[in-house]
Amino acid sequence: MNILLTGGLGYIGSHVAVVLTEAGHQVTILDNLCNCKIEVLDRLEKILGKAPAFTKGDIRDQALLESILKQEKIEAVIHFAGLKAVGESVKEPLMYYENNVGGTISLLQAMKNC
Helix, strand or coil: CEEEEECCCCHHHHHHHHHHHHCCCEEEEEECCCCCCCHHHHHHHHHHCCCCEEEECCCCCHHHHHHHHHHCCCCEEEECCCCCCHHHHHHCHHHHHHHHHHHHHHHHHHHHHC
């Protein structure tokens, strides 16, 4: 199965990428790198023997999402691209709302369109 992991280079997403790949699935990762490092992709390649497909991008970019969904023939999406720091969310509530709610809406709309 072709699976898109949003936020797939984060701690949970990268572990899920390993499990899914080892189970025989084709994993595509979308991450804007705001809470992780690109070096995680190198670590995934060492663990798996190949790097998963990766696009640096944001879940609020609906056109990008639709492009990935179509190009990679995505059959399932696992969404981990959420901001989660409580202190920061209190200081920057609009940023969190825009990313977590707006980004999820963009992702759902792209999935619907594809």
